[in-house]
Amino acid sequence: MIAIIGSEAPGRLQWAMTMGAHAQLLKPVGNNGIYAALLVARSNFDRDHASQAQIAGLETRLSxxxxxxxxxxxxxxxxxxxxxxxxxxxxxxxxxxxxxxxxxxxxxxxxxxxxxxxxxxxxx
Known part of the structure; x- marks a missing residue:
């Protein structure tokens, strides 16, 4: 998920991260930063997915x-x-x-x- 936010205020960024955004884009969206946001979002998504799988496996072993x-x-x-x-x-x-x-x-x-x-x- 990529959040499109209107400002880089700390509260707005925290809200985007709390909502599960893997990257952010600042409005108005132009040609700059879109590719980087996609790469960062995909990388963060893959890392989150791998971590969740590892945690599930460890929980199973622990139980x-x-x-x-x-x-x-x-x-x-x-x-x-x-x-x-x-x-x-x-x-x-x-x-x-x-x-x-x-x-x-x-x-x-x-x-x-x-x-x-x-x-x-x-x-x-």
Whole structure:
């Protein structure tokens, strides 16, 4: 977005940035500055888009940390040290060619399925 503003007053510039403008043009719009404003706007838009994607990815990974801890605890309960548990999870992720978070989710789900099957066998 390119804001077309009537003055370069600090309040007007702040308003344009708050509205999400990636660049500004001063009225009256003439031949000067249009190409530069387009380049700046595109560059700022691309940077914003990349930052938003990176933040979303980090938020997803952060929300999956609890699952990673659960997977590590499953390995610890099976007799591994914490370091061995993290290494086992890393090896599984590499073997499956998935992220640590995805591997942890599979380990936790698999453990839950094993518990359900064990409970069925005990009560069956």
């Amino acid at each position: 999956a940390r609890q699952t990673v801890v659960q997977a590590v605890m499953i390995f610890v309960m099976r007799g591994k040290t914490e370091a061995q548990a993290y290494e086992a999870l890393r090896q599984i992720a590499m073997a499956w060619r998935v992220t640590i978070e995805d591997a942890a989710a599979r380990v936790v789900a698999s453990n839950a399925n094993e518990r359900v099957q064990d409970d069925s066998a005990c009560h069956g």
